[in-house]
Amino acid sequence: MTSGDNLTPEQRFVFDYVDRNAKAIALTGDNIFYFGELGMQEFETAALMTDLLEKGGFKVERGISGFPTGFCATYGSGGPVVAIHTEYDSCPDNSQVSGVAEQKFIVEGAPGHCEGHNVNAAVLIATALAARQAMDKFGLKGTLKVFGGPAEEQLVSRPYFVRDGWFDDVDLAFHNHIGGEFSATHGVLQSALISATFTFHGETAHSGVAPWKGRDALDGVVLMDMGLAQYREHMRPEMRAHRVITNGGDQPNVIPRTAAVWWFFRDQTADGAMKLFEQAKKIAQGAALMSNTEVTVDVQSAVWPLRCNQAISELLQRHIEAVGTPEWSAEEDALARALQAKANAKIDGLKREIPPLGYLKTPRTSANDAGDISWKVPMAKFYYPSNVPNINFHHWAGGVTLAHSIAHKGAVAGSKAFAAAVVECFSNPAVLAEARRTFKEELGGVAYKSMLPADQKPPVALNRAIMDKFRPEMKKHYLKERPQFS
Numbered sequence: 001m002t003s004g005d006n007l008t009p010e011q012r013f014v015f016d017y018v019d020r021n022a023k024a025i026a027l028t029g030d031n032i033f034y035f036g037e038l039g040m041q042e043f044e045t046a047a048l049m050t051d052l053l054e055k056g057g058f059k060v061e062r063g064i065s066g067f068p069t070g071f072c073a074t075y076g077s078g079g080p081v082v083a084i085h086t087e088y089d090s091c092p093d094n095s096q097v098s099g100v101a102e103q104k105f106i107v108e109g110a111p112g113h114c115e116g117h118n119v120n121a122a123v124l125i126a127t128a129l130a131a132r133q134a135m136d137k138f139g140l141k142g143t144l145k146v147f148g149g150p151a152e153e154q155l156v157s158r159p160y161f162v163r164d165g166w167f168d169d170v171d172l173a174f175h176n177h178i179g180g181e182f183s184a185t186h187g188v189l190q191s192a193l194i195s196a197t198f199t200f201h202g203e204t205a206h207s208g209v210a211p212w213k214g215r216d217a218l219d220g221v222v223l224m225d226m227g228l229a230q231y232r233e234h235m236r237p238e239m240r241a242h243r244v245i246t247n248g249g250d251q252p253n254v255i256p257r258t259a260a261v262w263w264f265f266r267d268q269t270a271d272g273a274m275k276l277f278e279q280a281k282k283i284a285q286g287a288a289l290m291s292n293t294e295v296t297v298d299v300q301s302a303v304w305p306l307r308c309n310q311a312i313s314e315l316l317q318r319h320i321e322a323v324g325t326p327e328w329s330a331e332e333d334a335l336a337r338a339l340q341a342k343a344n345a346k347i348d349g350l351k352r353e354i355p356p357l358g359y360l361k362t363p364r365t366s367a368n369d370a371g372d373i374s375w376k377v378p379m380a381k382f383y384y385p386s387n388v389p390n391i392n393f394h395h396w397a398g399g400v401t402l403a404h405s406i407a408h409k410g411a412v413a414g415s416k417a418f419a420a421a422v423v424e425c426f427s428n429p430a431v432l433a434e435a436r437r438t439f440k441e442e443l444g445g446v447a448y449k450s451m452l453p454a455d456q457k458p459p460v461a462l463n464r465a466i467m468d469k470f471r472p473e474m475k476k477h478y479l480k481e482r483p484q485f486s
C-alpha cells in the first residue's frame with residue numbers, strides 16, 4: 001500500500017468513497033453470485049445494477065440493441081465521452097458453495113458463477129458511482145457511459161452494441177475483469193471468435209422398420225464433426241474449433257428430422273477466424289451432401305480480438321500501483337493455498353505484489369466479446385485480484401472465492417483504481433490525446449468492420465430452458481439484504 005500523502009485530491013476522494021461503500025460493493029457481488037444467471041437470462045442481475053445506477057443519478061436505457069438484459073446508463077453531458085463496461089453472466093453446471101476448498105454444490109446441476117462476472121458487476125457499479133460523485137465534486141465536464149453486456153460467455157452482446165452505433169460517440173473505453181492478480185497489460189490480449197449453429201434438416205422414419213426411408217439429420221452433425229476433426233491436421237496451433245451438439249434427436253427409434261451443432265471458431269485475427277468459419281461451412285455442406293440432408297447456418301456472434309491501448313493501460317497501471325494489493329489475512333491465504341492444492345495448481349497463495357505493466361504481441365486463445373469495442377475506440381482492460389492465482393475458470397474451484405472476503409477486498413482495490421483512472425480521463429486532457437495518438441499507431445491501418453451479419457438478431461432465448469428449470473431452487477438461496485450506496 002502507498003502512503004496517502006502522495007494521492008491527488010481526486011484519488012483521495014474516490015478511494016474514500018469506495019472504502020465507505022465497501023459493504024455495498026460486497027453485497028452487490030454476493031447478490032449476483034446467488035442469482036447465478038446464465039447469459040441472456042440475467043434479469044435479476046440487470047435489474048439490481050440498473051436500479052443502483054438510477055439511484056445514483058444515472059439515466060438508464062434498458063434493452064439496448066434488442067438485449068433484454070443489456071443497458072446503457074449515462075451521467076453528464078458533452079465531451080469527453082468515457083465508456084466503462086463489463087459482463088455479469090454465470091456458467092452452466094457450476095453451482096459452487098463459497099469459501100470451501102472442495103467441490104460442493106449449492107444446487108446440483110444448476111448454473112453458477114465460476115469465473116467472477118458477479119464481482120465484475122460490483123466493480124463496475126462502484127466505479128460508476130464513485131466517478132460520478134467525483135465529477136460533481138471537482139466540476140469535471142464530460143459524459144460517463146456505463147454499459148452492461150449480457151452473455152459474455154457466449155460472446156454475444158458487445159459486437160451488437162458496436163454494430164448498432166452505441167460506441168459511435170465514445171472517446172475512450174475501459175473493461176474490468178476479475179483475475180488472480182492486480183494488473184494491466186497492453187497489446188493484443190485475446191483472440192477473435194465466431195460462434196455459429198449448424199442445423200441439419202432431413203426426414204423422419206422408423207429406425208427399425210424402414211430406416212432407408214429416412215434422411216438422418218444427426219448423420220449430418222456427425223459427419224461435420226468428422227470433417228472438422230480431419231481438418232484439425234491443417235490448423236495452426238493457436239486456432240481452435242470446439243462444439244456441443246445442441247440437438248441430437250429425440251429417441252433412437254425415430255430418425256431425427258433436425259439436428260444441430262453449435263461451434264466456436266477461434267484464431268488470432270478477425271480475418272483468420274472468418275477463414276476458419278468459411279472452411280467449416282464447406283465441411284458442413286459436404287456433410288449435408290453425404291447424408292442427403294440440408295444445412296442452415298446461424299451466426300450467433302462474431303468477435304474481434306481484444307486489444308488494449310498503451311496509453312490507457314499505463315493510466316490504469318499508475319492507479320493500480322497507487323492502490324496496491326489488498327492486505328490479505330492468514331485465513332484468506334490459507335484458503336487460497338488449500339484451493340490451489342485441491343485443484344492441482346501451483347501453491348503460492350495470494351499475490352502481494354503488483355506486476356509491472358505487461359505487453360502481449362500475440363493473443364491468448366481466450367476471447368471476450370468486448371473485442372469489437374477495442375478496435376472502434378482506444379480501450380484497455382485490467383484485472384483486479386478477487387480470485388485465486390493459478391486457478392482455472394469454468395471449474396468449481398473458480399467459484400470458491402466469489403462471495404468471500406477475498407472477492408470483497410479485491411473488488412474494493414479494483415474499484416479504487418478503476419474509478420481514479422476514469423476520473424483522470426475527465427480531469428487530464430493529455431490522457432485522451434495520448435490514447436488517440438497511440439491507438440492510431442496500434443491499429444496499423446487495419447480498418448474495423450463488424451463481422452456480424454447486418455440483419456443478425458440477438459439470440460434472446462439462449463439459456464432460457466436451463467434457467468427456467470433451476471431458478472425455483474436457486475431462488476431459495478438469494479440473499480435477503482440488498483446493497484445501498486451512500
Ligand SMILES: [Zn+2]
Pocket residue numbers: 115117152177
Ligand atoms: Zn470472463
